Amino acid sequence: xxxxxxxxxxxxxxxxxxxxxxxxxxxxxxxxxKIREGEFFSLLGPSGCGKxxxxxxxxxxxxxxEGTIAIGGQAMADIPANRRPTNMVFQSYAIFPHxxxxxxxxxxxxxxxxGGGEEKRRVEEALGQVQLGHLGKRRANELSGGxxxxxxxxxALVMRPKVLLLDxxxxxxxxxxxxxxxxxxxxxxxxxxxxxxxxxxxxxEALAMSxxxxxxxxxxxxxxxxxxxxxxxxxSRQVADFLGGMNFIAADIVGEDGSEVCLExxxxxxxxxxxxPGFVVKGRSATLGIRPERLRVLWDDDTSxxxxxxxxxxxxxxxxxxxxxxxxxxxxxxxSVIETNDFxxxxxxxxxxxxxxxxxxxxxxxxx
Amino acid sequence: xxxxxxAMAGWLGVYAVVYVGFLYLPxxxxxxxxxxxxxxxxxxxxxxxxxWYDSLAGNDVMLSAAWNxxxxxxxxxVLATVLGICAARAITRYRFTGQRPMSALIMAPLVLxxxxxxxxxxxxxxxxxxxxxxxxxxxxxxxxxxxxxxxVLISGFEGFDNAYEEASLDLGETAFGTLRRVTLPMMAPxxxxxLLVSFTISLDEFMVAFFLSGSDPTLPIYxxxxxxxxxxxxxxxALGTLMLAASLVLLTVAEILRRRAARRTDAxxxxxx
Numbered sequence: 001x002x003x004x005x006x007x008x009x010x011x012x013x014x015x016x017x018x019x020x021x022x023x024x025x026x027x028x029x030x031x032x033x034k035i036r037e038g039e040f041f042s043l044l045g046p047s048g049c050g051k052x053x054x055x056x057x058x059x060x061x062x063x064x065x066e067g068t069i070a071i072g073g074q075a076m077a078d079i080p081a082n083r084r085p086t087n088m089v090f091q092s093y094a095i096f097p098h099x100x101x102x103x104x105x106x107x108x109x110x111x112x113x114x115g116g117g118e119e120k121r122r123v124e125e126a127l128g129q130v131q132l133g134h135l136g137k138r139r140a141n142e143l144s145g146g147x148x149x150x151x152x153x154x155x156a157l158v159m160r161p162k163v164l165l166l167d168x169x170x171x172x173x174x175x176x177x178x179x180x181x182x183x184x185x186x187x188x189x190x191x192x193x194x195x196x197x198x199x200x201x202x203x204x205e206a207l208a209m210s211x212x213x214x215x216x217x218x219x220x221x222x223x224x225x226x227x228x229x230x231x232x233x234x235x236s237r238q239v240a241d242f243l244g245g246m247n248f249i250a251a252d253i254v255g256e257d258g259s260e261v262c263l264e265x266x267x268x269x270x271x272x273x274x275x276x277p278g279f280v281v282k283g284r285s286a287t288l289g290i291r292p293e294r295l296r297v298l299w300d301d302d303t304s305x306x307x308x309x310x311x312x313x314x315x316x317x318x319x320x321x322x323x324x325x326x327x328x329x330x331x332x333x334x335x336s337v338i339e340t341n342d343f344x345x346x347x348x349x350x351x352x353x354x355x356x357x358x359x360x361x362x363x364x365x366x367x368x
Numbered sequence: 369x370x371x372x373x374x375a376m377a378g379w380l381g382v383y384a385v386v387y388v389g390f391l392y393l394p395x396x397x398x399x400x401x402x403x404x405x406x407x408x409x410x411x412x413x414x415x416x417x418x419x420w421y422d423s424l425a426g427n428d429v430m431l432s433a434a435w436n437x438x439x440x441x442x443x444x445x446v447l448a449t450v451l452g453i454c455a456a457r458a459i460t461r462y463r464f465t466g467q468r469p470m471s472a473l474i475m476a477p478l479v480l481x482x483x484x485x486x487x488x489x490x491x492x493x494x495x496x497x498x499x500x501x502x503x504x505x506x507x508x509x510x511x512x513x514x515x516x517x518x519x520v521l522i523s524g525f526e527g528f529d530n531a532y533e534e535a536s537l538d539l540g541e542t543a544f545g546t547l548r549r550v551t552l553p554m555m556a557p558x559x560x561x562x563l564l565v566s567f568t569i570s571l572d573e574f575m576v577a578f579f580l581s582g583s584d585p586t587l588p589i590y591x592x593x594x595x596x597x598x599x600x601x602x603x604x605x606a607l608g609t610l611m612l613a614a615s616l617v618l619l620t621v622a623e624i625l626r627r628r629a630a631r632r633t634d635a636x637x638x639x640x641x
Contacts, residue, residue, distance in 0.1 A: 082537045096532065
C-alpha cells in the first residue's frame, strides 16, 4: 500500500509539559506532544502508564497539575468538558440504558435545537456511518458488544467534533470482531477526516491503525513515531520489548560520528548504525537489537554476506511459523529466530548446527 | 447417625412452622375479626359483616387522622428521599474525610430505641420554641425514614457507572442537564422505591408521632386512643386491616422496582459480545 499523506500537517492538539499528580503519585510527568489535524494517533503503553489520564485531560474530565493543552489553537485550561471540541468513545461505551439507539445518538444534538428535521437527518447519517441504520428503535440492553461500540461511535461522531477520543474501544470485543473493527475504524477515520486519538495497550492494534504512535511508560512518552519506525527503530529496550520480540545483544561503543554510532559486538562483529534520537552515550556500552523475524535460516550451501553460526537449542511450533532458539558462541543469551514453515524450519532437529543470515539494516542501536 | 439427622430435620420443620405461625397468626386475626359480626373479638365467629368497614367511612375524626398521616407520609417520604439522594451520591461517588462516621451516623436511627429519639426530639423542639404540629412529626419521621431510604438509594447508586455522567458532559450537556436527563431517569426505580418505603414507615410510625404530633393525631395515634373503648375495637381492626393491606401493596411495588433497577444495571454491564 503506497504511503499517502493523510494529515494536513497543521497542529490540532498541542500538549506542552503536562504533569498530572494524584497525591504522591505522578501519573503524567512533563509530557509534550503535537498531534496533527486528521491524524490517527495512538497512545500505547502498559496499564498504569498514564495514557488514559492523558486522554481524560484532553476530554476535560480532569485538569493538569502543570502544563497546558491547546486544541485547534485554543487553550483548554478554562474550558469544561461540555464545551470542548472533543467527543469520547468510552471503554464501557456508556450507552444510556433508558434510551433507544436513535435517542442515544441524538442526545448531544437535543441541546443544539436544530430545526427542519436536521436532527433526524444527522442521526440517520451517523447511524449509517457505523452501519446501524436499521437499529434506531432498538433498546440499549438489546445490543451486542459490537453494536454498542458502534452506537458509542455514532453518538460521538454526530457531534462533528474536531477530535474523537477512543478509550480502549476494542478491548471488550472478541478477537475476530476486534480485527474487523480495527479495519472499520481506520476506514471511518479516513472517511470523516477528523483527528482520532486511540488509547490502547495492544501493540498490534496500534501498529495496524495509527499514523503515529506515542509509546508511554511510567507517565512519560518514550517515543513518538510512525508504526514502521517505532517497530523497526525503537529508541530503547523498553519500547522494543513492548512492541513484539527483540533479541538484545550487549555491545561496546567504539565510535560516534554525528548521526551514526559504531558498535562492537561478539556475534555480529563491528556494526555501524543510525544513531537513535535521544541516544546518550553512557559509559561505553549500548545494546544492539534485531527482531527475530529479521534473522533468516541459511539452508545447505546458501551463503550470505552477513551470516552468523550457532546451534539450535530449542524449537517451538506455532502453525504457520516456527520459533527457533539458537545459541551463538560468545553471546550471553541465545537468539530467537522466527522462520516461516514453507522450507521445513519445523523439522530442524534440536542440537543441529545452523547458519543465520541478516541484513545489517535490521540491526538497531538502543540505549541501555 | 443418619436416623438422628432425619429426626432432627423433622423437628426443624416443626420448629419453623411454629415460629412462622407465632409471628404471623396474630396478624391474620386482624382481618378475620374485622369481618366478624360481634363487638368482642373471640371465637367462635358469629357471622360475616362489613359494618365495621362501613362505620369507618362516616368517622370524621378517623378520616382527619388518616388525612394527617397521608400528608405526613408524603412530606416525610419526599424529604427523606431528597436528602437520601444527596447523601447516597456523596457516599458512593466521593472519598472525603469523615465519610465512614457520617454514613454510620445516618444509619444509626435504625438501632437507636425509638422512644429515646422521640423524647430527645421533643426536648429539642420545645427548647427551640417550635410548637408541636404535623411539621415536627415530619421532621422526626425524616430522621426515622432516612436510613431505609439510604439503604435503597445506595444500592441504586452503587450500580451507576460514572461514565454515564461523563458521557453526558462530553456530549455538551451541563451538570444540571445531566442530572435531569441521565442520572435521575436511570435512578428512577431506586428513587420510587425509596419514596414508597419511606411513606410506609411514616404511615405506621407511632412513637415519634405520639410525642411530636400535638393536637393533630396521625392514624396510629388515633388507633391507640380508640383502644380505650372496647366497643370500637372491631372498627379499629377493620382500619388496621386496611393499613396492613396498603403497606403490603406499597412494599411489594417498591421491591419490584428495586429488582427491576438491579436487573437493568446487570444487563448493561454483563451483556458483552
